[in-house]
Amino acid sequence: MKIKYAVILVLVVIVVGAGIGLKMFFKPHADVNKLDAEFKLEAGKLLDEFQKEENASTTKYSEKVLEINGKLVAKNKLPNGTNLLILEDEMAGISCQLDSSWSAANQAVIQALVTGNPVTVKGVCKGYLMEIKVSPAVVVTK
């Protein structure tokens, strides 16, 4: 009788373990739209920080969710269809790649964006390479 319970217990442990393992393996990418921004800042200030102290800023902001408010200077599409928004400066500004599933559901929001106007984006900061890279990102509408 005791052996039977022991066998059941072992089986339960195996099934639960496998379940957790599979869940980890198939864990989906974080949905940036649902994440709260850790920092809310102006595009100009963020650029200033990265240009003055790249290493310290990378440590501070890399892999963090930022909400950035700035001037939209370019709206492009990459060859793979990803929407790209550039804030402040086309060469050395903030480059935001919009999340593909968010973009698909929010075509109207993207189309309504006009270069020269202010825009607020929320996304994961990836660091600095000539410009600040933010991806994936979404446009914040209020």
Place this chain on the structure above:
Amino acid sequence: MLKKLFILILLTASVGAFGQGKFIAKNAYISFYSSTPMEDILGESNEAVTILDSSNGEIVFQALMSTFHFKRALMEEHFNENYMESTKFPKAKFKGTIEGFKKEMLTAPVAIIKITGVLNVHGVDKTITVPGTIGLQDGKLVATSKYKVTPEDFGIVIPSLVRDKVGKEMEITVKSTYLPYGQ
């Protein structure tokens, strides 16, 4: 209408400017692919930055490791935390020169080239010579390259438990569409 014409003139002028100064691609594509019977792994980034100097055929290429995107979130996590140690070594860099470079290569149709230079990944430098192509494609200056690297050459340790799940060699694919940059 006038605006369109103006843009057209600008575009024509910029094509005419090919062969001078520097060229830049801020959203160059780079991927690495490893295939084994167990699992295919593909990591892609559209955020590499590269500058081509048309005076001497020098190419500088940089990518942030954290911008590589994978199908599974877990792969991305392992890639950054266990293998590339992206917080310690956030960037991969390549600096090389096109062999037998001539300015005409940038205004001719796409042709095969060889590039030799130093690749720095995971903080380790390695001199490599890789095949590639460069030339005009649909009026744009496009460069591509495809080559293989071995993770162990760059001090990247893959635990023996998962060693057979990751290919012995990784295939790297690069594609950049350049635009004129400054003078």
